[in-house]
Amino acid sequence: MRDFVLALAPALVLATLGGPSMTAAAQEFNLVIRNHKFEPEEIRVPAGKRVSIYVSNEDATPEEFDSTALKVEKVIPGKSKGLVRIGPLAPGRYEFIGEFNADTAKGVVIAE
Amino acid sequence: MLGALIIVFREVIEAGLIIGIVLAATRGVRERGAWVGLGVGVGTIGAGIVALFAEAISNAFEGAGQELLNACILGAAVIMLMWHNAWMARHGREMAAEMAAVGEAVTTGKRPMTALAVVVGLAVLREGSEVVLFLYGIVATGTSASALLIGGTLGLAVGAAFTALTYYGLLAIPPRYIFAVTTVLIALLAAGMAAQAVQFLDAAGLINVLGQRLWDTSGILPQDGILGRMLHTLIGYTDRPTELQLIAYLATLVVMAALTRVAAPPRSARAAA
Numbered sequence: 001m002r003d004f005v006l007a008l009a010p011a012l013v014l015a016t017l018g019g020p021s022m023t024a025a026a027q028e029f030n031l032v033i034r035n036h037k038f039e040p041e042e043i044r045v046p047a048g049k050r051v052s053i054y055v056s057n058e059d060a061t062p063e064e065f066d067s068t069a070l071k072v073e074k075v076i077p078g079k080s081k082g083l084v085r086i087g088p089l090a091p092g093r094y095e096f097i098g099e100f101n102a103d104t105a106k107g108v109v110i111a112e
Numbered sequence: 113m114l115g116a117l118i119i120v121f122r123e124v125i126e127a128g129l130i131i132g133i134v135l136a137a138t139r140g141v142r143e144r145g146a147w148v149g150l151g152v153g154v155g156t157i158g159a160g161i162v163a164l165f166a167e168a169i170s171n172a173f174e175g176a177g178q179e180l181l182n183a184c185i186l187g188a189a190v191i192m193l194m195w196h197n198a199w200m201a202r203h204g205r206e207m208a209a210e211m212a213a214v215g216e217a218v219t220t221g222k223r224p225m226t227a228l229a230v231v232v233g234l235a236v237l238r239e240g241s242e243v244v245l246f247l248y249g250i251v252a253t254g255t256s257a258s259a260l261l262i263g264g265t266l267g268l269a270v271g272a273a274f275t276a277l278t279y280y281g282l283l284a285i286p287p288r289y290i291f292a293v294t295t296v297l298i299a300l301l302a303a304g305m306a307a308q309a310v311q312f313l314d315a316a317g318l319i320n321v322l323g324q325r326l327w328d329t330s331g332i333l334p335q336d337g338i339l340g341r342m343l344h345t346l347i348g349y350t351d352r353p354t355e356l357q358l359i360a361y362l363a364t365l366v367v368m369a370a371l372t373r374v375a376a377p378p379r380s381a382r383a384a385a
Contacts (some may be wrong), residue, residue: 050320061249062166064242068335068351071311074178075245077167078252083175085317090325099119100246 026050026085033057033076036101047091047111053084063105067096070109087111116263117270119246123239124271126345127155130235132278133301134228137196137294139283147225148232155236162237163244179316182238186309189234190364192227193302197295197368198375199227204291297346299368304348306364307357314356322356 027046031053032039045051057063057076065074065084076082086094089111098105131148138144162169162181169177243264250260285293313319330351334340343349348361 050323061252062245063249064245069330071352071354072315074315075166075170075242077170077245078249080167080170081175082170082178085315088323100249102115 026052026087029053031055031107033059033063033098033105035059036063036098036104038096038098038105038107041107042110043107044110044112045087045089048088050085050087051089053086053109054081055084056081062100064099065096066099067094067109069094070096072096114263116247116250116260117267120243120264120267121270122267122341123243124268125274125342127232127235127239128271128275129278129342129345130301131232132275132282133294133297134232135279136282136290137200137298138225138228139287139290141225144225147229151229151232152236155233156240158233158237159240159244162241163248166241166245173316176316176318179312180318183309183312183316185234185238186305186312189231190302190305190309192231192234193298193305194368194371196227196231197298197302198371200291200295201372201375202377204295295372299365300347301345302368303361303364304344304346307348307350307353307361310356310360311354314354319356322359323354325352325354326358328352 027049029043029045029051031043033055036059043053055065055074055076057078057080060078062075062077065072065076065082070084070086070089072084072086074082074084086109089109091111094109094111096107096109131152134148135144138148166178169181171177173180247260247264251257282290282294282297310319314323328351333343333349333351335344335349335351340349340351350357353361
């Protein structure tokens with residue numbers, strides 16, 4: 001029994017921790033931060049799927065892509081790019097903000 | 113100025129709640145102030161270093177460096193909290209007796225403060241690096257340094273007051289029960305951190321299973337409100353938990369309870385056999 005469990009363990013680990021390469025090609029979207037605003041401010045993504053959003057911060061200052069709805073907290077340093085992985089989402093609206101400039105940096109992901 | 117105040121306050125209360133609990137849990141331990149101070153100091157320096165290398169960290173591991181770092185920090189904190197609770201299960205009773213006998217102020221300092229000092233350091237590191245990056249952003253956009261300083265200092269002061277409030281609130285609990293209460297608080301704190309850690313692993317793309325949302329209570333108690341935030345830090349409240357988060361949360365509580373049982377001193381020689 002013990003041998004069986006030992007033999008099974010690596011397989012289980014692999015199955016659970018399927019690395020990025022094993023992910024069934026997540027659909028990709030692009031988002032730009034410019035003058036502390038998101039462009040576009042609205043992204044439509046397929047519901048029920050994992051989605052990758054490449055956020056490109058063109059400002060010189062860092063920004064934090066923040067959304068409790070999407071369960072994401074990610075700092076994107078100035079003049080650099082960050083990858084935000086979300087989903088699978090139930091259909092609906094999911095708001096996000098740039099926490100460091102919450103007055104202007106607002107956007108929404110619409111899953112449908 | 114207000115922006116600085118709000119962000120600094122928000123991050124400080126998250127670390128502050130943890131510090132408040134640690135201080136209450138180590139009531140009567142000699143030199144605990146030095147240990148907690150060391151945790152805060154090292155955590156602050158660490159926060160500066162993480163902020164400095166934010167871009168390199170972010171780009172590491174195919175863009176998942178930040179998520180992995182967060183998951184590791186939280187995972188390490190969970191292990192430290194488990195160690196603490198196991199230790200308390202073994203020695204807590206003698207300590208409580210000693211406290212009652214000698215008076216709380218002069219109990220011996222023979223306790224592993226390292227574990228909790230590390231937890232404090234990690235909490236400060238995680239929240240602090242965000243503060244540093246945010247303040248850097250403000251400076252770079254040209255808000256005057258004095259406004260920034262006032263906002264940041266006020267935020268820090270209000271956050272510190274909150275820490276004090278947590279601490280003295282917990283101290284109102286009779287000494288007999290304080291260990292029991294802080295043990296439960298620490299278990300819930302660890303469970304919440306574990307649930308956050310698995311979400312970071314999910315965001316890193318390392319885990320792709322059990323990501324379905326179980327329920328949504330954001331309409332009743334939003335997690336980004338002040339109460340939601342505090343409960344999030346304290347007991348790991350999440351308004352839209354995934355299956356994996358709930359599993360991690362419950363598993364941590366089960367492991368904590370099991371460790372506490374295993375570590376507990378035998379009631380009699382017979383029970384030990």
